Amino acid sequence: MSAFWNTYLLDFPNLVNAAILTVVLALVAGVIAMVIAIPVGFGRLSRVTIIRSLCTTYVEVVRGTPLLLQLLVWFYGVRILLLTLFHLNVDIIAYDLLTSLNSNSLFPKGGVTGLVLGVIGLGVNYGAYMAEVVRAGILAVDQGQTEAAQTLGLSRLQIARMIVLPQALRLMIPPLTNNFITLVQDTAFLQILAVAELSLVTQGFIAGTTNATIRWGFYVNELLFYFVICYSLSLVARWQERRAARIAAIA
Amino acid sequence: MDQAPRPSANLQATLRFLGVMLALVLIFGACGSLFLGAFDKSQANSPGSLFDPGVLFGNVTHFLQQTVQIILEGKKASNGEPYRNVFLTGLLTTIQFCFLALPLALLFGLILALMSRSRLLILRAPARAYVEFFRNTPLLVQMLAIYTGLLFLPSWFLNAFTAGVATLVLNYTAYECENIRAGLGALDKGQGEAAASLGLGYFQSLRHVLIPQTISIILPPVLNDLIYMFKDSSILSLITIFELTTATQSLVRRSPSLGWEFYLIGGSLYLLLSLPLSRLARSVERRLKSVAFAPKGDLTVMALEVLAGGAAIGLLCGVLIEGFSGAAILAQLTQYLTAMLLVLTIMLFTMLVLGAIVYIPASLIRLWRRRNLPQSASGASQPSAVVAQ
Numbered sequence: 222m223s224a225f226w227n228t229y230l231l232d233f234p235n236l237v238n239a240a241i242l243t244v245v246l247a248l249v250a251g252v253i254a255m256v257i258a259i260p261v262g263f264g265r266l267s268r269v270t271i272i273r274s275l276c277t278t279y280v281e282v283v284r285g286t287p288l289l290l291q292l293l294v295w296f297y298g299v300r301i302l303l304l305t306l307f308h309l310n311v312d313i314i315a316y317d318l319l320t321s322l323n324s325n326s327l328f329p330k331g332g333v334t335g336l337v338l339g340v341i342g343l344g345v346n347y348g349a350y351m352a353e354v355v356r357a358g359i360l361a362v363d364q365g366q367t368e369a370a371q372t373l374g375l376s377r378l379q380i381a382r383m384i385v386l387p388q389a390l391r392l393m394i395p396p397l398t399n400n401f402i403t404l405v406q407d408t409a410f411l412q413i414l415a416v417a418e419l420s421l422v423t424q425g426f427i428a429g430t431t432n433a434t435i436r437w438g439f440y441v442n443e444l445l446f447y448f449v450i451c452y453s454l455s456l457v458a459r460w461q462e463r464r465a466a467r468i469a470a471i472a
Numbered sequence: 473m474d475q476a477p478r479p480s481a482n483l484q485a486t487l488r489f490l491g492v493m494l495a496l497v498l499i500f501g502a503c504g505s506l507f508l509g510a511f512d513k514s515q516a517n518s519p520g521s522l523f524d525p526g527v528l529f530g531n532v533t534h535f536l537q538q539t540v541q542i543i544l545e546g547k548k549a550s551n552g553e554p555y556r557n558v559f560l561t562g563l564l565t566t567i568q569f570c571f572l573a574l575p576l577a578l579l580f581g582l583i584l585a586l587m588s589r590s591r592l593l594i595l596r597a598p599a600r601a602y603v604e605f606f607r608n609t610p611l612l613v614q615m616l617a618i619y620t621g622l623l624f625l626p627s628w629f630l631n632a633f634t635a636g637v638a639t640l641v642l643n644y645t646a647y648e649c650e651n652i653r654a655g656l657g658a659l660d661k662g663q664g665e666a667a668a669s670l671g672l673g674y675f676q677s678l679r680h681v682l683i684p685q686t687i688s689i690i691l692p693p694v695l696n697d698l699i700y701m702f703k704d705s706s707i708l709s710l711i712t713i714f715e716l717t718t719a720t721q722s723l724v725r726r727s728p729s730l731g732w733e734f735y736l737i738g739g740s741l742y743l744l745l746s747l748p749l750s751r752l753a754r755s756v757e758r759r760l761k762s763v764a765f766a767p768k769g770d771l772t773v774m775a776l777e778v779l780a781g782g783a784a785i786g787l788l789c790g791v792l793i794e795g796f797s798g799a800a801i802l803a804q805l806t807q808y809l810t811a812m813l814l815v816l817t818i819m820l821f822t823m824l825v826l827g828a829i830v831y832i833p834a835s836l837i838r839l840w841r842r843r844n845l846p847q848s849a850s851g852a853s854q855p856s857a858v859v860a861q
Binding site for chain 2: 270271274275278281282284285286287288289290293294297298301302304305306402406407409410412413420424427433436437440443444447448451452455
């Protein structure tokens with residue numbers, strides 16, 4: 222047991238760093254997902270057939286295929302495609318960017334291609350799921366609100382931005398939090414793109430030993446980290462749900 | 473106002489429809505062919521600009537030709553195995569794992585749901601702890617922990633197959649437990665009381681009154697979970713199981729010049745199964761909502777038959793992959809039973825450990841609260857508890 226504590230205390234800062242990276246990755250992917258989801262959510266309700274069908278195609282294709290396959294396509298397909306067609310190398314761009322900031326010593330040894338493409342892939346994947354949430358939220362806003370805004374003479378864009386979206390966002394918070402919980406869990410997939418997040422770092426420590434105590438110590442630590450992050454988020458989601466129900470009961 | 477629309481209006485509507493269709497075909501065709509051309513160009517390194525229609529046309533036809541060749545003629549890999557068979561094996565393996573895991577997850581989920589509805593803390597605490605733990609940790613990490621953490625078990629007990637089935641079952645048990653618990657909770661409380669007043673015991677009222685009504689409530693979410701499992705089973709590729717994602721990726725590794733074709737076919741195979749399933753789930757949901765759902769026959773028995781049939785389909789897929797023979801059937805059955813045993817072992821162990829972690833502090837808090845209650849309050853609560861029992 223003391224063998225475990227020795228290695229564990231030594232590696233604990235690395236594990237915490239990896240956990241922080243996991244949360245940051247999830248946050249970035251969540252922001253990308255929301256940026257995609259809001260226009261797509263409105264687009265799925267659009268009157269224009271072309272916009273509607275494009276948005277529906279995106280949502281159905283992304284939701285119908287597994288995240289792992291999508292990440293593999295991003296890493297082994299899209300990376301090569303960018304490289305051969307546009308001579309676009311994510312590593313070189315990131316390195317030049319860091320150089321222009323006078324801090325290219327920060328550039329990680331393994332490169333950042335997996336990280337960048339993986340986060341974009343996660344964001345695109347969750348964009349489709351969150352677009353469904355956005356669509357449901359928009360549909361849940363009372364039709365009378367839109368009609369009242371129309372009688373006030375607001376344009377369609379103004380109605381969407383000032384009347385529908387603020388009310389829909391309040392309804393969307395609990396399901397979006399639930400989506401974010403699964404997003405935090407799915408950052409574990411980025412380990413196949415060699416992103417040093419919590420799961421891969423733990424796996425690295427585990428591969429270095431055959432001692433079952435040390436292995437399970439690290440596993441328990443990893444599961445505990447994920448559990449603490451996700452369970453606290455799910456408590457937030459439940460609290461928000463209760464609050465939304467209370468507001469609905471008053472209104 | 474009631475007169476039929478004038479022919480010119482009719483013509484206008486038709487023309488409008490045709491115009492929209494044409495625009496749709498043009499835009500989707502343009503986007504699609506640009507993508508396909510880019511895929512082909514990145515693999516073949518062919519010269520010319522993609523915005524040159526002739527070059528684009530050539531690229532797209534080349535791409536489609538190769539895709540069709542892979543599908544129809546079974547274009548062969550270097551070792552003589554047709555690419556098509558690799559995809560078929562992968563697809564069968566994916567179906568096999570889903571159909572083997574979901575019935576077990578539903579059965580264990582029912583047990584856990586009953587436990588978490590129990591009034592006894594010693595039954596409720598392990599079930600709740602199990603569900604919260606498995607819902608709040610990543611499936612991928614659970615799988616790696618089971619497969620690489622339990623290496624001290626003998627290999628007949630823990631191998632890629634049993635670990636894969638066990639991971640899916642353990643994770644989905646938690647989700648199915650929540651579904652079933654929500655379904656049982658949605659029932660009118662009077663149902664259970666009426667069953668009790670008729671003199672039915674606990675299990676009789678479950679079998680004849682509660683479960684048949686719950687099934688119609690939980691059917692849509694369970695179908696949705698089947699779709700999710702269908703996609704989640706792709707993680708089994710990390711423990712060397714040859715399912716659809718592994719098949720696709722191994723083909724891409726083997727012949728990178730056909731990479732995008734393989735990705736396209738693999739993705740379409742997933743879509744081909746998950747899109748009809750989600751349509752089915754939606755129509756089932758609408759149907760259960762709109763019409764009074766009153767099937768003839770015993771619903772509990774029917775549900776059990778469906779579950780057994782699902783497991784049988786899973787076993788059949790496994791046998792088909794191995795090659796049809798008596799030995800293959802026997803091997804499949806033994807492996808399935810071993811996987812069940814592994815699931816039970818891990819489940820009991822986690823419930824014991826997590827249940828103890830939750831139960832001991834919870835009962836201590838309860839004891840402490842009871843002691844701190846004023847005498848009159850505890851005296852008043854005592855008879856009501858007796859009445860409730």
